[in-house]
Amino acid sequence: MLKKSMKTIVIIFIILSTIVGTYCIYKNQQVEALSKYGSSGDEVRQIQEKLKRWGYYNGNVDGIYGSQTTAAVKSFQRKNGLTVDGIAGSQTLTAMGITSSQSSSSGSSSSRPSDVNLIARAIYGEARGESYVGQVAVGAVIMNRVKSSKFPNTIAGVVYQKGAFDAVSDGQINLNPDNTAKKAAQDALNGWDPTYGAIYYFNPNTATNAWIWSRPMTVTIGKHRFCK
Numbered sequence: 001m002l003k004k005s006m007k008t009i010v011i012i013f014i015i016l017s018t019i020v021g022t023y024c025i026y027k028n029q030q031v032e033a034l035s036k037y038g039s040s041g042d043e044v045r046q047i048q049e050k051l052k053r054w055g056y057y058n059g060n061v062d063g064i065y066g067s068q069t070t071a072a073v074k075s076f077q078r079k080n081g082l083t084v085d086g087i088a089g090s091q092t093l094t095a096m097g098i099t100s101s102q103s104s105s106s107g108s109s110s111s112r113p114s115d116v117n118l119i120a121r122a123i124y125g126e127a128r129g130e131s132y133v134g135q136v137a138v139g140a141v142i143m144n145r146v147k148s149s150k151f152p153n154t155i156a157g158v159v160y161q162k163g164a165f166d167a168v169s170d171g172q173i174n175l176n177p178d179n180t181a182k183k184a185a186q187d188a189l190n191g192w193d194p195t196y197g198a199i200y201y202f203n204p205n206t207a208t209n210a211w212i213w214s215r216p217m218t219v220t221i222g223k224h225r226f227c228k
Contacts, residue, residue: 035088039065043098047088050096051076053183054132079133080194097192115155117177119143119185122159124177125167127224134222135181137195139188141226144199151199195219198226 035043044065051057056079057072070086077084080095088096119139127138145151145158152158160168167173177185195201196218204225207213215227 034090034093035065037065037067037070037086043088043093044069046098047073047093047096050098050187081196095192095194097187097190116182116185116189118155118159119188120177120181121173121175122165122167123184123188124175124181125170125172126165127222128178128181130222130224132180132184133194134224135184136187136192137198137219137221137224137226138201139185140193140195141198141201143188143191144193144195144197148199194221195226198228200228201226 035047040063042063045061045063047065048057048059048061048063048069051069051072052059052061054076056075057069059066059068059072065088073088073092074084074086076082076096077086077092082092082095088098119142122142123135123138127135130138142155142158146153146155152161159165159173163169165173198218200212200215201224202209202212203223204213204220205223212227217225217227219226
């Protein structure tokens with residue numbers, strides 16, 4: 001009788017272990033592949049809105065992850081050095097500036113309007129002739145500096161640090177930014193970083209400072225070379 005009971009307990013344990021293991025694998029797959037072909041909802045709508053704004057997607061913003069969305073995600077991944085699989089996993093969502101906390105808010109941000117405006121003015125003064133990604137990149141450098149111990153820990157402190165940005169020195173910081181610069185500022189605040197962590201950038205066609213040329217480059221976007 002005892003042997004029979006022990007055998008029953010072992011069988012139950014094996015069944016429970018299998019169920020738990022299967023559940024954990026399923027959850028891990030959900031985390032790794034957050035949005036993919038066949039998915040739907042607010043997160044997919046955010047992905048479509050951003051890709052449409054950046055010129056990767058020209059379909060309807062309907063919250064349905066179909067073939068057009070998959071192709072647009074692949075184009076974005078290819079452009080940004082990500083694994084080209086058409087799945088909006090954690091790395092791709094981070095590159096887009098989409099976090100789990102935004103999923104229920106249709107991409108809205110709690111950033112202060114003054115922060116958005118200041119970054120937008122810096123972007124407009126520094127990079128209004130650049131592509132949209134190039135403008136986001138300038139905003140990303142500002143955000144990376146805020147996070148770095150080498151720079152002031154506020155957006156205003158970074159932007160107005162003496163000698164940091166030509167737009168401040170020549171007064172272009174006071175120009176009114178256009179909607180593109182404002183959107184780029186918001187994307188930078190939301191976490192999109194096409195510079196891969198850069199805290200400096202310069203124009204290689206005009207820069208003569210030997211020190212800035214010695215910095216490790218992360219990427220070149222338009223006329224700007226970004227580095228750490």
